[in-house]
Amino acid sequence: METVVSGIRSTGCLHLGNYFGAVGNFLKMQDDKDYHCYFFIADLHSLTTHPTPDDFKRNTNEVLIDYLACGMDPEKVVLYAQSDVPEIAQLYLLLNMIAYKGELEKVASFKDKIRKHDENVNAGLLTYPVLMAADILIHKATKVPVGKDQVQHLEMTRNFSNRFNHLYKNDFFPECFPFTFSGNPIAVPGLDGTGKMGKSDGNGIYLRDEPEVIRKKVMKAVTDSGPTQPNSKMPDSIKNIFTLLKLVSQEATVAHFEVAYNNCNIRYGDLKKQLAEDIILFTNPMREKIKSIIYDKTYQEKVLKMGAEKARESASKTLNGVREIVGMNKI
Numbered sequence: 019m020e021t022v023v024s025g026i027r028s029t030g031c032l033h034l035g036n037y038f039g040a041v042g043n044f045l046k047m048q049d050d051k052d053y054h055c056y057f058f059i060a061d062l063h064s065l066t067t068h069p070t071p072d073d074f075k076r077n078t079n080e081v082l083i084d085y086l087a088c089g090m091d092p093e094k095v096v097l098y099a100q101s102d103v104p105e106i107a108q109l110y111l112l113l114n115m116i117a118y119k120g121e122l123e124k125v126a127s128f129k130d131k132i133r134k135h136d137e138n139v140n141a142g143l144l145t146y147p148v149l150m151a152a153d154i155l156i157h158k159a160t161k162v163p164v165g166k167d168q169v170q171h172l173e174m175t176r177n178f179s180n181r182f183n184h185l186y187k188n189d190f191f192p193e194c195f196p197f198t199f200s201g202n203p204i205a206v207p208g209l210d211g212t213g214k215m216g217k218s219d220g221n222g223i224y225l226r227d228e229p230e231v232i233r234k235k236v237m238k239a240v241t242d243s244g245p246t247q248p249n250s251k252m253p254d255s256i257k258n259i260f261t262l263l264k265l266v267s268q269e270a271t272v273a274h275f276e277v278a279y280n281n282c283n284i285r286y287g288d289l290k291k292q293l294a295e296d297i298i299l300f301t302n303p304m305r306e307k308i309k310s311i312i313y314d315k316t317y318q319e320k321v322l323k324m325g326a327e328k329a330r331e332s333a334s335k336t337l338n339g340v341r342e343i344v345g346m347n348k349i
């Protein structure tokens with residue numbers, strides 16, 4: 019049995035990028051008897067941007083509801099909010115002692131944050147990879163299903179776990195690796211012709227978006243005037259539309275539009291309409307499920323409480339082991 023940990027930062031509802039980059043894999047893993055899964059809402063990570071208490075609560079709740087709507091089963095996996103497991107914060111403190119400023123400053127996501135938000139470069143942002151390592155190591159996980167953008171963070175986790183083992187001359191923590199079923203972590207593009215789909219980039223299609231909203235967003239996707247030479251190379255903006263189409267549409271549909279592109283008779287309006295309808299079809303069951311549980315606070319509370327109990331059981335075992343190794347269990 020392998021231990022699996024993953025989470026998503028609670029900075030808004032889940033979008034297609036979260037689904038195909040992460041949650042889709044969570045769901046496959048929860049049904050596999052070889053995996054013992056811990057999936058959580060990374061709400062402590064969201065504190066780097068100073069949400070109001072109301073926003074903090076709402077954001078945590080939205081991710082919980084979206085997780086459940088995608089089909090995550092709290093009976094099959096341990097589903098919890100990070101802030102309900104204080105052992106994670108304690109391990110984070112200890113790992114911070116062996117994490118170096120220099121290596122943290124080199125992390126791509128940190129450099130990116132400095133570039134975009136130089137008014138709020140706090141220590142929590144710098145030590146984001148340390149908290150992430152604590153999330154993973156608190157359950158001694160070996161497999162971490164994540165999107166491509168998290169691969170460097172997992173490398174840091176391996177650095178910290180190996181360093182801890184080396185410093186205290188033991189093999190307490192195992193090494194963890196990114197995991198996808200296809201072997202390649204995927205990056206889901208946004209529809210604005212630029213990079214990946216992201217909550218903060220304003221280019222996301224959310225699982226709970228109503229059909230009309232999805233149609234509007236997709237129709238606005240960036241395209242160009244179309245190919246003029248047969249079999250020309252696709253520009254990024256068009257490639258992105260095809261990437262999304264491949265995720266939600268039938269193979270025959272994708273093939274149809276590829277042929278049209280290569281023959282220079284593609285109509286981007288039709289392509290986008292098809293993409294919108296297939297996204298709507300794909301997300302329909304999730305929207306239905308969200309509507310059925312969104313007001314059921316009793317159920318939501320029950321799920322979080324059960325998850326926190328199970329997560330703390332595993333977390334306290336690990337933390338106790340760490341305390342022993344470090345010398346904190348004194349007598």
Ligand code: TRP
Nearest residue numbers: 023024025026027060150153154
């Ligand atoms: N950093 C991840 C993200 O931005 C979320 C995350 C936090 C995470 N802790 C984790 C993912 C531990 C996997 C394992 O989505």
